[in-house]
Amino acid sequence: MPVTSLTSAIRARNLTLTLGSSAAPVEILKGIDLDIAAGEVVALLGPSGSGKSSLMAVLTGLERATSGTLEVAGADFAAMGEDELARARRGRIGIVLQAFHLLPTMTAEENVATPMELAGMADARDRARAELTAVGLGHRLDHYPQQLSGGEQQRVAIARATAPRPALIFADEPTGNLDAATGHTIVDLLLARRAETGATLLVITHDAELAARCDRVVTLADGRIVSDVTA
Numbered sequence: 220m221p222v223t224s225l226t227s228a229i230r231a232r233n234l235t236l237t238l239g240s241s242a243a244p245v246e247i248l249k250g251i252d253l254d255i256a257a258g259e260v261v262a263l264l265g266p267s268g269s270g271k272s273s274l275m276a277v278l279t280g281l282e283r284a285t286s287g288t289l290e291v292a293g294a295d296f297a298a299m300g301e302d303e304l305a306r307a308r309r310g311r312i313g314i315v316l317q318a319f320h321l322l323p324t325m326t327a328e329e330n331v332a333t334p335m336e337l338a339g340m341a342d343a344r345d346r347a348r349a350e351l352t353a354v355g356l357g358h359r360l361d362h363y364p365q366q367l368s369g370g371e372q373q374r375v376a377i378a379r380a381t382a383p384r385p386a387l388i389f390a391d392e393p394t395g396n397l398d399a400a401t402g403h404t405i406v407d408l409l410l411a412r413r414a415e416t417g418a419t420l421l422v423i424t425h426d427a428e429l430a431a432r433c434d435r436v437v438t439l440a441d442g443r444i445v446s447d448v449t450a
Contacts, residue, residue: 265439313380
């Protein structure tokens with residue numbers, strides 16, 4: 220597996236993404252160059268349809284770029300097949316989505332522990348309980364998603380993403396489905412957990428308060444980076 224500098228969390232060069240048929244191609248990403256250093260907190264802004272979620276999907280290996288080079292967490296994502304990408308993500312990348320994607324038949328503890336158990340981590344249950352306690356849900360370990368509020372479900376999603384201590388955390392509108400007060404709490408929590416683990420955080424947001432608390436603000440429009448401002 221090709222390895223890049225450990226001081227670089229993400230290095231993308233001329234990334235493009237084209238979807239649709241060859242007869243009617245749709246250009247989603249149009250030559251993205253992006254460097255994110257290890258430990259940075261970066262906000263990704265832009266109007267709907269600008270390519271933010273597509274870029275995050277490519278950077279996490281969930282979507283394959285049409286062309287360009289991409290190194291993530293020391294691995295050459297552009298050269299990998301699907302199985303290799305899945306292995307590269309495991310333990311290295313945590314993802315928090317605005318749709319919480321908790322399994323309804325599993326308790327909070329099981330939702331956090333199961334991905335780590337599947338990855339072969341022997342202490343998965345202990346990690347899950349510790350992480351849920353850290354996000355204020357130590358008393359809700361045995362509750363199912365339908366028994367939790369939206370904010371509590373998002374806390375479980377954050378615990379699931381951070382428990383393996385990944386090098387990178389990606390969050391796509393993590394407060395999008397929450398009321399303002401709960402969203403503020405979730406922002407505080409996400410940034411605190413990121414600080415404690417030393418991870419790199421890339422967050423898609425429309426929240427000006429959250430963007431202002433990041434190290435950099437990268438803005439997309441029409442599939443291109445139009446602004447990259449360091450706080």
